[in-house]
Amino acid sequence: MDTKRFIARQVVDLPKSGIRDFFEIVAKMKDVISLGIGEPDFDTPWHIREAAIYALEKGRTHYTSNLGLIELRRAISSYVAAHYGPEYSPEDEIIITVGVSESIDLALRALVNPGDKVMYHQPCYVSYHPSVVLAHGVGVPVRTTAADGFALNAEDLERAWEPGCKVLMINLPCNPTGGTCDRARLERIARFAVEKDLIVLSDEIYSELVYEGGHTSIAVFPGMRERTLFLHGFSKAFAMTGFRVAYACGPAELVEAMMKIHQYSILCAPILSQEAALEALRRGADDVKDMREHYLRRRDLIVRRLNEAGLSCRAPGGAFYAFPSVASTGLDDRDFAYGLLDQERVAVVPGRAFGPDGHGFIRASFATGYDQIVEACDRIERYTQKLRG
Amino acid sequence: MPECQSGMLEALEGMNPPEGYIPASAPLDSAFPWKEFSPTLARSMNPVLKLLIEGGHLTMAQMAQVAGLSEAEVNQNLEQLKKDRVFLGWRPVLDLSREPAGAVRAVIEVKITPERGGGFNRLADRISRFDEVESCYLMSGAYDLLIFVAGPSLQRVAAFVSEKLSTIEGVLSTSTHFMLRSYKEGSFLIEAPAEASSRLKVSP
Secondary structure, rough: OHHHOOOHHHHHOOOOHHHHHHHHHHHOOOOOEEEOOOOOOOOOOHHHHHHHHHHHOOOOOOOOOOOOOOOOOHEEEHHHHHHHOOOOOOOOOOEEEOOOHHHHHHHHHHHHHOEEEEEEEOOOHHHHHHHHHHHOOEEEEEEOOOOOOOOHHHHHHHHHHOOOEEEEEEEEEOOOOOOOOOHHHHHHHHHHHHHHHOEEEOOOOOOOOOOOOOOHHHHHHHOOOHHEEEEOOOOOOOOOOOHHHEEEEHHHHHHHHHHHHHHOOOOOHHHHHHHHHHHHHHHHHHHHHHHHHHHHHHHHHHHHHHHHHEEEOOOOOOOOOOOOHHHHHHOOOOHHHHHHHHHOOEOOOHHHHHHHHOEEEEEEEEOOOOHHHHHHHHHHHHHHHHHHH | HHHHHHHHHHHHHEEEEOOOOOOOOOOOHHHHHOOOOOOOOOOOOOOHHHHHOOOOOOOOOHHHHHHOOOOHHHHHHHHHHHHOOOOOOOHHHOOOHHHHOOOOOEEEEEOOOOOOOOOOOHHHHHHHHHEEEEEEEEEOOOOEEEEEEEEOOHHHHHHHHHHHHOOOOEEEEEEEEEOOOOEOOOOOEEOOOOOOOOOOOOOO
């Protein structure tokens, strides 16, 4: 029987993630140094893991409220107000989700009618366009460029805008480019969103990992709080990827709409992860500070070495990815990455995995140990020298 | 109040809490010391010292790359730290319980008489000079010195205590505790060898 014919059309049409193909190859190889990993190399700080163990010992193994533990929502409310500015009511303006990925999925499903248009900048995180498609929306990509530090510009948004646009998704700092926006640029983007009456999904998962100039949330600008869903989580800043715990903050009506979907599909985020997240907010500030300092030093190291190897690479303003151009080698990103893997056993992700505008670039994560970065850069240098003959 | 606690309090009296200290009773908001994300991070510490403190097991060449210095500059920094008596020397972290000829170790609480002019220093220095003594600290609380000693056998350590340490003039009493088993040594967990990373080799 042809079981494939039962699969919904938009799923059949959905391309497989470019990262997935690459992963299959790398997984079978030995002695690979991977700069292809999109998560912290640090283990979750012990006091956070211990809080989850304690919760388990105490039998905290039941469902929580659909929105999540009220203690955690209160702590998030304080954290967001202290670090970003906007104040959200723990009672009805915050929902705990299974990763920011779930927040994005909920938000898009809650907001998008079939055919509604969703703007997003590119290169971008691999799930953005598929999430729009799965919500029956239409993606409207907006290009960001290396020359501009992969920052998002209101002028480019203006150019890309078309009638029917309802949602703008932004991810600053950005995975994979590390691009950030200064306050002035962000303010112009906010004005654009108000003018075009857009709802903004602001994925700020890397906002603690900003290395220069500080981070500003788009939600702080006039008229933005009521049209922004502020999405954040614990994975990157607190090295808690496997806990799968994040949150969305926004106007009560929007959070309520997201909650409707969440309650039927997920019910609640795992309670142990919520308990761990609470500990992270209460006592994790120093961990974040320490890890950020390591990332900063690694960033400076990898950016210097990649440039020395002849790959043009700017220092990313945030996150933990270098996104150099491989144009100088004469290869495209895919051939470069496969050649590097084959000849020198170093894994980097071809930029095209993050959208068409990623062609010609590779993503090299510096969320890995110093010795690994040094060795990987030695190998990359050897590889680029060979390419140049 | 137990004696050791009152001793501790006396020692701490008049001291300000360390920077960034958050009392357990503080409201949640104050647990976030970085109100604004700091735009530039502190880079003032000797970069080589910073790497040494982090214990990253880096070679000199790797340290040089990470710190953005030449190897010669890393050596210069190390020499300066030695000159300043900040860097005292290298010692391996060992688990000698796996070694049949391993050492017996003990901690000894020592009460001594302070002296006019030098306080505890002269006696502490004299005790520290014995080869058996690995570390020696002046403590607040119920006793004055805490010393860590090691020897090839229980008898040798006991002999050091009874024949050398306790016979020194000014040593009022000793209380010896032999170590039975080590669970953590110099930041290394004894029973938990580093596991291979369980991270996926490539992830979004």
